[in-house]
Amino acid sequence: MINPEFKRNLWLQFSLHRLIAMPAILGLIFFALSIANNNFLGVVALDSVALILFAGIVCLWGTRNASSAVIEEIRDKTWDQQRMSALDPWTMTWGKLFGATAFNWYGGVLCLAAFVIAALARERSMILVDSLTLAALAILMHAATMALNLHLMRSDLRAAQRGGVTWAVVLLAFVLTPSFRSQIDSSIVWWGQMFYYRSFLAASMIFFAAIAIFAAWRSMRSALQIATIPWAWPLACCVLAAYGAGFSDGAGLLWIALMLALAMTYAALFSEKNDIAFWQRIVARAKAGNWHGLLRNLPIWPTTLALSFCFALLLQFGGDQALPFGLPFRLSATVAGISFLAMTLALMLLRDCCVYLFFAFSFKSKRVGATTVLYLAIINGLLPFLCNVMGLNVLSLLFMPLHIGSGWVMLSIAALHAVLALALLGWRWRQQALRA
Template sequence: MNPELLRNLWLEANPFRLSLIAGLLLLVFAASSASNIATPAGAGLALYWFFAVLWGTRSAALSVVAEIRERTWDSQKLSSIGPWAMMWGKLLGATSANWFGALLCLPFILYPPWRDSGSAAAITYGIILLALGLFAQAVALLSSLMLIRRQTGNWRLDTFLCQVAGIGAAFAYYSLWSSAGAFERTIGQTITWWGQVFNVTAFHFASLLLFLAWALTGCWRAMRAELRFANGPFVWLAWLAYLCLYDAGFESEIALRMPVLLQAGPVVMRLSLAALVPLLTCYSMAFLEPKDPVRLRWLGEQLRAGHLRQAFLVLDAWILSYGVTLVLGLALAACFAASNLSRLAFPVLAMLGFVTRDLAIFVLMRTMAGGKGDFAALAIIAALYLLMPVLANGLHLSVLGVLFLPAAQNPLGPLVSWAQGIGVAWWAARRIGASFTSR
């Protein structure tokens, strides 16, 4: 057996804990059968969420965070357990007690769909619930593997944030089917994606499995990085490409929400949706990744020395996302310029300048305030986008709005935003390149 799984089973799935869970569940189901407070299926579903998602995400996040807290992570990194085995050992081992409780709930949840809609619907619903639990836990584990690189030292906050990420991912998906009844109602409905009509249940089911596969891939790659394997940029680029394609397929949705884009045609609509993906990942990864100034200086030295391939192979995800954002953003601006919506090219170009400025703010704050700099950067960026335009308007200086927001029909917008972007980036580069102080 995978040694990491075995160790986790020793620690987490001890007979006392499992007996306690089984006894508790027995009492809950007996009480729900004997009263009108909740049906056994409803109680089972609530308990499944508790075991697999609420508590499961905490267990998954703690599987790594606790190793660091208890100072056992170094010895694990030095072990010969590979990243794949380590990932599954933690993902299934640390959550073994949770899965024990969750699996005991499944028969109570699946009995009504089996009775009313047949075994196929019950099996599909069961697989969805299992995949959903695993997805939430994988997202929590992935978040923890990313957060530990920031070395915050605040394990409670880290665990909570990872738990929130996992629960959020599960809820985002489950909101499509808010209950078992809604799940049954979606059978027969359709969804349009890339112009093709799909059964909504099958589409959501396939989406869940694909996102689960990506979450597991992310965990595996983050674990590889922890165990000192070289990762390279290509899987991250593939993930971005997948997200862009997935997102761009919903052009009929954006046409409903932003009908003005209909004038630019389906290509621009799809490009607009695709460009949102690297833009959002830019910001999220810039916040999550450490942006170590020493590493950035080393990267700069590699670039100056002409070692482009070596530098490209170790680029951080936020830098890769920024590159993709620039490419898609410029393509989008070019498309707008060539269409009868040419006025929209300016805000797109201005937005790219603002993204450059914001990422540079993240790096700059990191060099100034270490790990806490990311929160300072968020506050500064929020102030620039939310407070400053209001202030400018309040002072009847709405002309200054171009300094803070991408403005349509203002050719100065791109110049102003890029001037800010280049200025802050130059400042950040100066800080990164500043000479060290010897102890």
């Protein structure tokens, strides 16, 4: 039996007019360009135009439709009906993912067919590989947009409802996607093995597209209020770290993993529900010894927070000390000084999480993310700058421990920050408990 969600989207996407208009318009474009190329040599390559049209129809327009598949349900107040249906998360995920973009794929397949025909006429190599790369990139953008919208729909962020997530995904895809314009014989070294550039790019796109689909399914489970243990988020951090470290043959693996854990913790912290009532339920489960229920309802950011401390400890005690990036601040060049940097960053992450929860635990909390960013900018930027301008260099080091040359002093100041933040958070927790 066909997926009812997929069938519903097909009825919404297709009409007789659209079925005829898409191939007619595309055929007219390709026919006009072929006539122009016959009369004026070297006007434009048909295969390049087909790729551009595919990018516009499937990657851009399709990403917008994939985003609207979730946003319109929220705007039309029909999401509760979706949640109460008998469809399981996977059926709902692929029904929306491929149903809402079915018309875009209808045009995209026509563009890919024109690309293959034109590329064969020009004797272009690796046509199938390039087609798979484009298709995987489009699926990656669609699934990533849907996963982000589903994740953000329960938070106080309005980026999902305003369509900002769509353009953020498009911008990231434009910036981070490597160029297709590579020499045929070019290669890339990954984990000591040599691969053809375009084949490796296609495999990478397929790999990340699969991860994005998996993320959309996990986000759909959460959106349908199906409690799950948050193991996928830290696993994704480890997988991405292993992928990124492969380009340096494994050098700096732990540092890459630590930086990813830090970034993913911040991203999840600022996009998840963290009010005091939610965390009181978490604490109540812990006091009752219901650890399975606690893990099934735990947000995802504490998992990468704990993972960052694991990586920091590995770097602190005999891990790979090679930094795969430059340092934007003054630090002792000794191995001992660098070894303390990892734990310092983890402690500063803990401090920032406590600052965020301090504002989130207020019953009058509004715009918690913006307030947290403002105060962290004051602590990490404005106050150290003001102290340096006034000649109080020692005092400035108390606000920004990363400027310390001594590893022990840097670690001590970061630990002091974390302890003070934990104390403030404990005070806020007790105050709100008394008021409740």
